[in-house]
Amino acid sequence: NAGVMQNPRHLVRRRGQEARLRCSPMKGHSHVYWYRQLPEEGLKFMVYLQKENIIDESGMPKERFSAEFPKEGPSILRIQQVVRGDSAAYFCASSRDSPLAVHEQFFGPGTRLTVL
Amino acid sequence: SQKIEQNSEALNIQEGKTATLTCNYTNYSPAYLQWYRQDPGRGPVFLLLIRENEKEKRKERLKVTFDTTLKQSLFHITASQPADSATYLCALLTSNTGKLIFGQGTTLQVKP
Numbered sequence: 001n002a003g004v005m006q007n008p009r010h011l012v013r014r015r016g017q018e019a020r021l022r023c024s025p026m027k028g029h030s031h032v033y034w035y036r037q038l039p040e041e042g043l044k045f046m047v048y049l050q051k052e053n054i055i056d057e058s059g060m061p062k063e064r065f066s067a068e069f070p071k072e073g074p075s076i077l078r079i080q081q082v083v084r085g086d087s088a089a090y091f092c093a094s095s096r097d098s099p100l101a102v103h104e105q106f107f108g109p110g111t112r113l114t115v116l
Numbered sequence: 117s118q119k120i121e122q123n124s125e126a127l128n129i130q131e132g133k134t135a136t137l138t139c140n141y142t143n144y145s146p147a148y149l150q151w152y153r154q155d156p157g158r159g160p161v162f163l164l165l166i167r168e169n170e171k172e173k174r175k176e177r178l179k180v181t182f183d184t185t186l187k188q189s190l191f192h193i194t195a196s197q198p199a200d201s202a203t204y205l206c207a208l209l210t211s212n213t214g215k216l217i218f219g220q221g222t223t224l225q226v227k228p
Contacts (some may be wrong), residue, residue, distance in 0.1 A: 033215070035218075041220060042205065042220035043160070043205065045215045045216060045218075056215050058215070059215070093159075104150060105162065105216065106162070107159030107161070108159050109158060109159050110157075
């Protein structure tokens, strides 16, 4: 059973370009979470999605960032018009059930975004 | 304001000793608390979960305590080994949000 997969593992973009980060959850998992980790900082929650629904996006910046988890295919975190401050590691996690059902989250290896 | 804090300074201990890491929180009412391990360049890996009505949980050489009065969790690794060297993250689930809030992590270095 493959774990959470993220691609690309490393992404370099110039300021003003778009970044698309992909996450395929573990088989059988319908809950996806995105986190951002800045250097020397902890993981910061960004967004929680179920298939075709955004459940909680309270950690997402209001502008330039969006996320989706379509019925078919991976979850996508999209950052438009990237700036240097967007440089970070972006982790995706998945769980079988809602967090309130008390299940651990399984994390992917992360995508390291560098904005030049 | 809401805060979750872990020791920011690295913890250095000798192989064979017990490592104890602390997680304190304020202004949260967590339904449960989790501990994760993160190695450099990798995603966090789940270790243990403890519910608000549990005082202690064990798994092999790991032990977690949860004191909702002190608003603190302690994470112990007994008979520590150099392979235990990593950053350890605590995370809270608060019953009214459904999202995990992570501490900034404590780096453990076990010396042979």
